[in-house]
Amino acid sequence: MAENVGQTNRPVADLPSWPEQKIRGHKLEGHRYTSKDFAEQEWSHVWTKVWLLLGAENEMPNPGDWQQEEVGRESILMVRQDDGAIKAYYNVCQHRGQRLVSEEKGHARRFICPYHSWAWTRDGQLDFVQDADDFPQGTPCGKLTLKEVRCETFAGFVWINMNPDCVTLKEYLGPVWDDWSVYRIDQWKRYVAKTTVAPCNWKVVMDNFNESYHVNTVHKPKGANVEKLRIHSGVDTSYKTTRFDMADEGHGRMIMLGGYAGPATDKDGAIGEPLADILRDWDLDPEDYRGRGEDTREALQQARRRLGPGRGYAYFNELNDSQLTDAYHYTLFPNFAVSLWVDGFHFLRARPHPTDPEQCIFDNFWYAPDPDGVTEPVRTTAGLVERGTEIEHEVFSLGEKSMGLTIDQDLTIFPGQQRAMSSSGYQGSYLAGQESRVSRLHELIDDFIEESR
Known part of the structure; x- marks a missing residue:
């Protein structure tokens, strides 16, 4: 010692x-x-345009665990992935704009839109829609994804930036x-x-x-x-x-x-x-x-x-x-x-x-x-x-x-x-x-x- x-x-x-x-x-x-x-x-x-501190990593320990936080008019959905990483998305279904979740946190195998039951995987892919054969332009599955938000982790927290061209979090935090x-x-x-x-x-x-x-x-x-x-x-x-x-x-x-x-x-x-x-x-x-x-x-x-x-x-x-x-x-x-x-x-x-x-x-x-x-x-x-x-x-x-x-x-x-x-x-x-x-x-x-x- x-x-x-x-x-x-x-x-x-x-x-x-x-x-x-x-x-x-x-x-x-x-x-x-x-x-x-x-x-x-x-x-x-x-x-x-800036990095914002949102959720805590240890409150999402397992794949499928998620948190949702609001910043102004936006709601951000943070999800633990199967490989242990965390991704962040705008909390909005790409069908007609319904928010996917309203609670603060939870666990999901897929995110099911409460409006028309479109189903989104943890990594933001669309894998089910009702009446897939009724879309003149073809099924949206395989074409649409949730809109991802730039996301990094540091000091046990999830940080997001709505600017896709932003600097890294480490550069932003400096000393x-x-x-x-x-x-x-x-x-x-x-x-x-x-x-x-x-x-x-x-x-x-x-x-x-x-x-x-x-x-x-x-x-x-x-x-x-x-x-x-x-x-x-x-x-x-x-x-x-x-x-x-x-x-x-x-x-x-x-x-x-x-x-x-x-x-x-x-x-x-x-x-x-x-x-x-x-x-x-x-x-x-x-x-x-x-x-x-x-x-x-x-x-x-x-x-x-x-x-x-x-x-x-x-x-x-x-x-x-x-x-x-x-x-x-x-x-x-x-x-x-x-x-x-x-x-x-x-x-x-x-x-x-x-x-x-x-x-x-x-x-x-x-x-x-x-x-x-x-x-x-x-x-x-x-x-x-x-x-x-x-x-x-x-x-x-x-x-x-x-x-x-x-x-x-x-x-x-x-x-x-x-x-x-x-x-x-x-x-x-x-x-x-x-x-x-x-x-x-x-x-x-x-x-x-x-x-x-």
Whole structure:
């Protein structure tokens, strides 16, 4: 074990630098969030041209297993093939346009259209029609196929691109590909799955996840004033210590130092929860760090490196010290955000509403590793998770259930911001430096539209 520690004990500074980006600045005019005409331009020139993260591979383990997900007006059908590969198709029968499936997932030997019973094989071939001899142009079998969508897999997910001439997924993800590869996310399982319709444009959601400026206000901890700079999980939310990166490919990365109490202690210097429990989980006594909360980050890194592989987290040996404690938040253009922790993958996705630009489909999922030989619940950044449980995908109207504490706080802000975008009093944004990734999101949207023109 000692040799591995020496080889992988790398500081955050050893992460490859992402190139500097020149931000032109953007006013974020209100019509971008309300106009059906602008939403149509986004659909034609952005959504149909980029790689989009959809289903999870491990939810389709066997040939014939399938998932269906909607993106705007389109429904995409993903199917595990007999050779183990996954193909994606537009979920539409080539007879008269009926959708083949309406459920979220299932298993099929063939896909039978519910309208006229045309039958399509897993690889998209038409192999049965009613009254085949009644077609003047001859039977459609052997002539028609389902329309395939470009599809690749990475990090345990199925990614699709509606542009058949697109670059490869690895080219599109750029440095994100290498960052994520070391975590072995493809072996992780989903433990939270919640979806609702948010009363706001999808960019309201993504603007929020492209900046940290709101963290100390919307997610302000309760308690002493000194805690305003830190949140209880031991993450330093100050922009002065946060690393902001932007890739040439349009994606963003934000790294916040984590795993230490700092000033988030009581008047006697005791370590607060949940960090105290996290320390105990890794055989560290919080009392040993009373009055010296700045030391817990390094101690937790060392404990996870020493104990992690023996507890089933073999990939800990591939991570640098920073990745063992810090919050790595990624935003992938155009609509996916993820907080990647040492022990979890917080999946946040905003999909455009099929008809209303002032609504969007909002997903909040949590994935965590499933350590070898571990059967009891394990504490992660999102709390305790039960091993081997089948998680129901909860789809509900906003307000019927909680989307999770932190996300509920975000959702209290989004509706008011959306309504204000229609106000004559809103004259465009005035952005801080830590909001540069918000500006870049909109610049990229404009670039896609202009390039297509």
